[in-house]
Amino acid sequence: MGTGPFVFERWQRGSHVLLKRNPAYWAAGRPLLDQVVFKFVPDPAAAALETGAVDVAGLLPSDLDRVAKLPQIAVDVRTDGYLNNMETLEFNLDSPYLRNLRVRQAIAHAIDKEFIRKAVFDGRFESLSSPIPKVLSRYYAPAERQYAYDVQEANRLLDAAGFPRKGGGERFALTIYFYPGSASFRATAEYIKAALARVGIRVTVQTADMALLTRRVYTERQFDLNINGVGALYDPTVGVQRHYWSTVHGQRVPFNNASGYANPEVGELFRKVAEEADEDRRAALLRRFQQIVGEEIPLLPLIALQTVSAQNRRVHRYYNSIDLTAGDLSDAWVDEK
Incomplete structure (x- = not known):
């Protein structure tokens, strides 16, 4: 048919x-x-x-x-201005650990994006500092808050979050899934497992086919971290908004807001962007969006992907x-x- x-x-x-x-x-x-x-x-x-x-x-x-x-x-x-694919790390904000902002910020500091770019992607592509791709140059404005690779700062944040190392040096344990069929995404998951072990977080890498991954992440919410391939697409209201839009979270729509993120200001910003015809005002609204999610990081953009x-x-x-x-x-x- x-x-x-x-x-x-x-x-x-x-x-x-x-x-x-x-x-x-x-x-x-x-x-x-x-x-x-x-x-x-x-x-x-x-x-x-x-x-x-x-x-x-x-x-x-x-x-x-x-x-x-x-x-x-x-x-x-x-590279094209339509797909704008990227590799991202999604945090499940229902997790008792990951709903804590300091924990997410610590994880961001514990991950070396340049290592991923060089070791996993053979030195190709670019690491990311914003969920809006550079090719959408009118809107691209990475937030002031960036998360440089800093193990010492990651440890400090985890201590401040109230998760000290216990016997054996472990703070807590998480699971990580990855988009199936991609050896690069699996390699990224294995790297994150090793990187987080250095700051006392034990990570178990889980494998799943697409049907099981979709059920675990979007329906059952039985995951902590997920390496996903995200299409930012040709306009932020089409490709980016769906990953931060609280309206779709309760509906459990696949490939939309896996983190379960809800920020009323972000929702209002995207509503205005969708209605605004003036490009300069759209850009200002999207700069504010990037500032907010750069601080709150419901998901962490990792690598800008080309079609190979x-x-x-x-x-x-x-x-x-x-x-x-x-x-x-x-x-x-x-x-x-």
């Missing part, structure tokens, strides 16, 4: 999904491909791309330079949409082998 260029044909668990050309597709002469096969590759996809087992794959940043040297492969790294993919050079017009890999492949075609 549906109006897309391809229709479902077969799903083989653990192997692949096969889509066939939709003969009733509304665009005459499209799609150009007879079928598309999405393969499930448990290990990093670079090897499958190198051997020709797949034609297109997402890559780990650490694989980029090596794969780019292969004559048959074209590597594509893009690689494809065999026999593949043409893989992208046909402003949101890149979310395109429908209706214009894609391949040279015969």
Whole structure:
């Protein structure tokens, strides 16, 4: 059912999904491909791309330079003003520990974003200081309160919050989930586990598929920390607001306000931004928003993510949409082998 260029044909668990050309597709002469096969590759996809087992794959940043040297492969790294994806750390504010502002600030100080950028993302991309991306330059105004990597300050804040080290040096324990299917997000979760251990917080990394993650984070609220991939999108009222908007929290809507954050002033600021036509007044309202959430940090922006993919050079017009890999492949075609 549906109006897309391809229709479902077969799903083989653990192997692949096969889509066939939709003969009733509304665009005459499209799609150009007879079928598309999405393969499930448990290990990093670079090897499958190198051997020709797949034609297109997402890559780990650490694989980029090596794969780019292969004559048959074209590597594509893009930043755009539409998706504006970022890696963030979400705090569950229902937690008896994380509802304490000093604890959140301590965790922010205990995390070295530059280490994540260099070790997890191979020195690529940029670390973040605001939930509004730099590409939206009219609105971008990182708050004065920033959280430099400072283990001593993290320990001081945790002591001040009333969570001293107990026997063995542990203060309390948390769980952390991460967006499934991303080796980089898993590596970030493992780094945060190690980083927080240095300040006396024991972290358990939990793995989950998308269905279980959605239930744990948004429905059951059974999590403490979550590494998420957030699309800030092309305007703050579209991509950013939903992560701070208290109206959606009680409704438990997936991928909206995972933290359970509620600040009436922030809600009023976004209401005014949505109604305001003057760009300078919008910018002033959004500067105030960044000041507030920079202080309260219901979520901690970590890394600005680019869209990274690689494809065999026999593949043409893989992208046909402003949101890149979310395109429908209706214009894609391949040279015969």
